């Protein structure tokens with residue numbers, strides 16, 4: 001059996017178009033233009049690509065986009081000053097500080113400084129806590145995008161065994177919490193997990209967020225399972241160039257799984273689309289208006 005390929009690129013185009021229609025309504029009926037600010041500290045080339053893609057998608061959806069670039073030597077206070085200025089700027093409804101930050105800057109202190117209402121990444125502890133107890137919250141974009149693809153593929157997730165490999169604050173933990181909210185039976189695996197292949201084989205839903213190229217092999221996948229590959233790993237090719245691969249060995253897993261996301265073209269594009277959707281949601285909440293139905 002060959003798995004259905006979950007087309008994150010096509011799905012993300014629909015989500016972005018919907019955000020664009022909402023922006024149009026907000027502009028026409030409420031004189032409100034949602035604004036997103038992305039803060040990039042340092043010159044990490046991969047980060048620069050994401051920041052550029054995010055900026056482009058934001059403008060395409062009709063929103064205001066602001067990019068703030070700081071030198072890699074920026075102090076924590078300089079980053080905090082930028083965050084405070086954006087918190088106070090009424091034309092900015094979403095703030096994303098690209099991670100990781102240089103080592104002299106305390107990530108937790110920066111995330112904590114972002115106004116939770118403008119925290120479109122959903123990384124502030126207020127939003128983490130609100131999501132966990134079932135209150136309206138900003139939900140992290142990558143796990144949200146994964147969940148949208150899972151629901152689109154499987155419908156109701158109740159009672160399914162979900163295994164999330166990885167327990168980072170930005171992917172693994174919020175992913176597990178969202179799956180629990182959907183009534184999955186959730187296992188979180190990590191570097192200390194014993195017999196990871198056996199744990200993975202129990203999964204109806206397998207989410208890989210490890211950051212290790214093609215670590216999850218075909219025979220770790222339960223036949224018919226839905227596999228979501230969050231990993232973005234750049235590996236060298238024979239010709240000296242590089243290519244992107246996920247955390248799942250796609251060529252093996254595609255023969256076993258029921259459905260699987262590719263890399264590229266899976267989770268990545270959905271992350272950007274969810275960032276736009278979150279920015280629209282944040283703008284509506286800040287303006288005290290209902291999100292338009294489009």
Ligand SMILES: NC(=O)C1=CN([C@@H]2O[C@H](COP(=O)(O)OP(=O)(O)OC[C@H]3O[C@@H](n4cnc5c(N)ncnc54)[C@H](OP(=O)(O)O)[C@@H]3O)[C@@H](O)[C@H]2O)C=CC1
Pocket residue numbers: 142165166167168169170171172189190191192193196209210211212230231232233267268271
């Ligand atoms: N597509 C997208 O939009 C996004 C993609 N990514 C990608 O997703 C991947 C994960 O990112 P992120 O969560 O930030 O990564 P982190 O490095 O923060 O976390 C990796 C997790 O994987 C676990 N892990 C590492 N090695 C193993 C192993 N051999 N066996 C089992 N578990 C292991 C770690 O365990 P422990 O906690 O025990 O150390 C940790 O919990 C990366 O490839 C990243 O580039 C990230 C964000 C967005």
Ligand SMILES: Nc1nc(=O)c2c([nH]1)NC[C@@H]1CN(c3ccc(C(=O)N[C@@H](CCC(=O)O)C(=O)O)cc3)C=[N+]21
Pocket residue numbers: 049050053096097098099100121141142232244263264265266267268269271272
């Ligand atoms: N505060 C913060 N929020 C983030 O959401 C965040 C972050 N920091 N730091 C880095 C990671 C990584 N990330 C990606 C987003 C989109 C793609 C993406 O669009 N990928 C495409 C193309 C990738 C390419 O060709 O390079 C794809 O997978 O098809 C990838 C990775 C967001 N992150």
